[in-house]
Amino acid sequence: MTPKRKKRLTIILAIVLGSSIAVGLTLYALKQNINLFYSTTQVAKGEAPQDARIRVGGMVIKGSLKRSPNSLRVEFKITNYEHDVTVVFTGILPDLFREGQGIIAQGKLDASGIFQADEVLAKHDENYMPPEIKDSLKHKPAEVAK
Amino acid sequence: MIPEMGEFALILAFCFSVLLATIPLYGATVNNAVWMSFAKPLARGQFLFVAISFVCLAYAFSQDDFTVKYVAEHSNSQLPMQFKLSAVWGGHEGSLLLWAFILSGWTVAVSLFSRALPLDMLARVLAVMGIIAVGFDLFLLETSSPFLRLLPEAPADGADLNPLLQDFGLIVHPPMLYMGYVGFSVAFAFAIAALLSGRLDAAWARWSRPWTNLAWAFLGMGITLGSWWAYYELGWGGWWFWDPVENASLMPWLVGTALIHSLAVTEKRGVFKSWTVLLAIFAFSLSLLGTFLVRSGVLTSVHAFASDPKRGLFILVLLAITIGGSLTLYAFKAPNVKSEALFSWASRETFLLINNLLLTVMAATVLLGTLYPLLLDAMGGGKISVGPPYFNALFVPIMGTMAVALGIATAARWRETSLALFINTLWKPAAASVLFALVSAFTYGKEFHFAVFIGMFLSFWVIFTVTQDFLHKFNNANSILEKLSKLSLSYYGMMVAHFGVAVVAIGITLVSHYSEERDIRMAVGDTLDLAGYHFEFKGSTHVEGENYVAERGALLISKNGTEVTTLNPEKRNYNAQRSMMTEAAIDPGLWRDLYVALGEPLDNGAWAVRIQYKPFVRWLWLGGILIAAGGLLTVADKRYRKKSAVI
Numbered sequence: 165m166t167p168k169r170k171k172r173l174t175i176i177l178a179i180v181l182g183s184s185i186a187v188g189l190t191l192y193a194l195k196q197n198i199n200l201f202y203s204t205t206q207v208a209k210g211e212a213p214q215d216a217r218i219r220v221g222g223m224v225i226k227g228s229l230k231r232s233p234n235s236l237r238v239e240f241k242i243t244n245y246e247h248d249v250t251v252v253f254t255g256i257l258p259d260l261f262r263e264g265q266g267i268i269a270q271g272k273l274d275a276s277g278i279f280q281a282d283e284v285l286a287k288h289d290e291n292y293m294p295p296e297i298k299d300s301l302k303h304k305p306a307e308v309a310k
Numbered sequence: 311m312i313p314e315m316g317e318f319a320l321i322l323a324f325c326f327s328v329l330l331a332t333i334p335l336y337g338a339t340v341n342n343a344v345w346m347s348f349a350k351p352l353a354r355g356q357f358l359f360v361a362i363s364f365v366c367l368a369y370a371f372s373q374d375d376f377t378v379k380y381v382a383e384h385s386n387s388q389l390p391m392q393f394k395l396s397a398v399w400g401g402h403e404g405s406l407l408l409w410a411f412i413l414s415g416w417t418v419a420v421s422l423f424s425r426a427l428p429l430d431m432l433a434r435v436l437a438v439m440g441i442i443a444v445g446f447d448l449f450l451l452e453t454s455s456p457f458l459r460l461l462p463e464a465p466a467d468g469a470d471l472n473p474l475l476q477d478f479g480l481i482v483h484p485p486m487l488y489m490g491y492v493g494f495s496v497a498f499a500f501a502i503a504a505l506l507s508g509r510l511d512a513a514w515a516r517w518s519r520p521w522t523n524l525a526w527a528f529l530g531m532g533i534t535l536g537s538w539w540a541y542y543e544l545g546w547g548g549w550w551f552w553d554p555v556e557n558a559s560l561m562p563w564l565v566g567t568a569l570i571h572s573l574a575v576t577e578k579r580g581v582f583k584s585w586t587v588l589l590a591i592f593a594f595s596l597s598l599l600g601t602f603l604v605r606s607g608v609l610t611s612v613h614a615f616a617s618d619p620k621r622g623l624f625i626l627v628l629l630a631i632t633i634g635g636s637l638t639l640y641a642f643k644a645p646n647v648k649s650e651a652l653f654s655w656a657s658r659e660t661f662l663l664i665n666n667l668l669l670t671v672m673a674a675t676v677l678l679g680t681l682y683p684l685l686l687d688a689m690g691g692g693k694i695s696v697g698p699p700y701f702n703a704l705f706v707p708i709m710g711t712m713a714v715a716l717g718i719a720t721a722a723r724w725r726e727t728s729l730a731l732f733i734n735t736l737w738k739p740a741a742a743s744v745l746f747a748l749v750s751a752f753t754y755g756k757e758f759h760f761a762v763f764i765g766m767f768l769s770f771w772v773i774f775t776v777t778q779d780f781l782h783k784f785n786n787a788n789s790i791l792e793k794l795s796k797l798s799l800s801y802y803g804m805m806v807a808h809f810g811v812a813v814v815a816i817g818i819t820l821v822s823h824y825s826e827e828r829d830i831r832m833a834v835g836d837t838l839d840l841a842g843y844h845f846e847f848k849g850s851t852h853v854e855g856e857n858y859v860a861e862r863g864a865l866l867i868s869k870n871g872t873e874v875t876t877l878n879p880e881k882r883n884y885n886a887q888r889s890m891m892t893e894a895a896i897d898p899g900l901w902r903d904l905y906v907a908l909g910e911p912l913d914n915g916a917w918a919v920r921i922q923y924k925p926f927v928r929w930l931w932l933g934g935i936l937i938a939a940g941g942l943l944t945v946a947d948k949r950y951r952k953k954s955a956v957i
Contacts, residue, residue, distance in 0.1 A: 197700035201693035256909030
């Protein structure tokens with residue numbers, strides 16, 4: 165091989181090697197950090213995995229919010245108007261968290277079917293409905309929302 | 311009448327852009343000087359009419375003209391005047407008008423400051439920008455006119471601007487960001503013009519450089535401002551969320567960073583030409599993608615607007631035409647481009663190539679993490695989200711490698727550098743960085759973190775190598791002043807920007823490892839000790855603002871018995887939208903921020919309170935400002951001022 169070709173070959177090998185390492189690392193990191201979304205129905209039917217970080221979304225049922233008296237622990241129920249899931253969270257809820265509004269909780273499902281959230285997301289736009297929740301609401305009977 | 315005038319002016323601007331997109335381009339193709347010379351007046355005409363349209367919208371806002379739908383949706387009679395004006399770009403339609411306005415501004419700037427440019431080049435550049443303007447003006451007129459009326463049933467008062475956006479940050483953040491996004495259209499136009507004319511040479515790189523650096527500096531400034539705004543206004547003290555919309559602005563910045571480095575090589579050494587063109591195409595395409603992601607409502611994000619899918623489709627088509635068209639042109643023309651020089655492995659060229667590779671890989675990983683959930687969903691693979699750990703896991707090692715390469719590169723010369731020179735130049739800064747990093751990692755904070763050692767090592771490494779390179783220029787100097795003035799502004803710009811990198815790295819390292827935060831329930835008189843500070847909750851009072859009512863808490867902060875300050879975080883309730891807003895209170899400092907925010911009111915006058923101690927958090931934005939300032943300095947370099955292009 166001429167020196168020029170040799171140099172070219174090294175460049176190509178380096179690029180192939182570098183990009184495969186990059187792709188490998190990327191896929192690995194991606195695999196570790198994907199959070200799947202589940203509807204409350206899937207959770208209630210036991211289709212959601214335990215001990216994996218997942219997202220659950222739904223409307224907060226009015227009157228379901230309970231605060232513990234001397235810590236920041238809160239408990240509330242979310243629904244897609246078919247099945248409910250109880251969510252427990254310790255911390256400060258976002259400004260737009262309100263009963264009757266759609267939220268997404270991120271965290272883990274425990275053995276008793278209660279969702280232990282470490283993050284609660286509510287959207288900044290009042291008219292905005294996260295697409296995940298919109299899809300998981302098949303119908304919206306008004307009496308549940310009230 | 312005024313809104314109709316605005317709409318009419320926009321239609322006229324569209325007509326001008328159609329002419330600008332065609333006449334000069336035709337003139338350049340058939341080499342007709344008269345047709346080409348239409349470019350400048352058309353660019354000015356277009357700017358004038360977009361400006362009129364923009365002023366009309368601002369006027370409608372200032373006059374509370376709620377018969378205009380866009381004004382009614384984004385303003386309110388109680389809104390303070392400065393926010394009425396910044397509300398012009400507080401929603402979808404207005405921010406697109408701002409986009410078009412800035413685009414016409416860049417176009418006119420190119421026509422004014424490019425006397426050195428040959429007529430056909432200028433004609434082509436302006437025409438390409440005209441083509442972009444055609445797309446955006448059409449988009450505005452077709453799907454998103456801000457001048458639609460709500461007649462005959464106009465509301466008595468407006469729905470108000472989203473309270474999050476009623477802030478100084480919103481006044482400056484979007485225009486800065488758009489200056490950057492749209493500014494890359496100039497680099498793009500130069501690249502396309504060069505491809506069309508077949509003159510991809512050092513002169514082209516020299517013309518393109520100041521514009522690219524300027525756009526890049528604006529974008530960096532915009533991102534920095536956005537991070538700062540999120541820190542104090544979103545209420546929770548984070549400074550980067552890997553939110554898709556943040557990513558959308560980061561990707562063009564990363565590719566833009568690669569572009570300005572690659573342009574430097576192209577100008578100085580005549581190599582990497584086709585790569586540079588490709589980067590210019592990608593930087594602008596990613597800016598368009600950013601606009602698409604933010605505006606189409608496909609993303610679940612803090613910034614996402616509920617909007618109309620027709621708009622998303624329109625931008626998607628625009629994006630497809632831009633990328634498809636320019637890459638096709640590239641495929642036909644790029645193989646003819648020949649490099650003018652050779653270089654060896656151990657050379658400055660190689661290090662700039664490494665810089666480019668790493669930055670592109672970073673942009674690609676961000677792109678993947680941002681788009682993967684969308685693609686998977688579109689293919690029916692379920693709803694997922696990609697969390698910050700993904701981005702951190704990839705970003706941090708690549709950033710680290712970049713910093714190492716940056717330091718080594720200061721020793722590299724063009725064409726070839728001997729190994730001995732590398733070792734001789736670099737062993738001292740390397741040893742000093744290890745020493746300083748060890749000392750700082752052991753002395754700062756309560757415990758030793760290996761990650762802090764690495765982070766500090768990289769920061770010191772960059773600082774020492776860059777400083778050494780600067781001092782090197784003084785060898786054999788007669789007088790320091792003489793030498794100082796001899797170094798070009800471009801060199802100073804580079805130095806300042808690279809220092810900025812180190813400053814950001816210090817900020818990230820320390821704030822990530824030594825921040826302390828607590829969310830606790832505080833009744834009147836309750837106290838908390840955090841990071842050596844003593845916080846006492848003094849209760850809350852009711853206050854009334856111009857367009858909101860608020861509960862204002864008071865926290866007395868002391869250290870070792872002496873009072874530091876009293877912070878007054880607020881929980882605001884905005885009258886028009888009845889929406890709650892957290893207004894954090896911050897005691898800023900170069901070495902640490904104290905950050906308190908009110909959560910929710912609990913019973914008996916108690917509050918959920920978030921208290922944070924953030925060491926070196928200001929360094930993030932300080933570094934961001936330095937990086938952008940470096941970019942601005944290079945633009946002022948006088949070699950770009952010369953009337954004729956000397957090669």
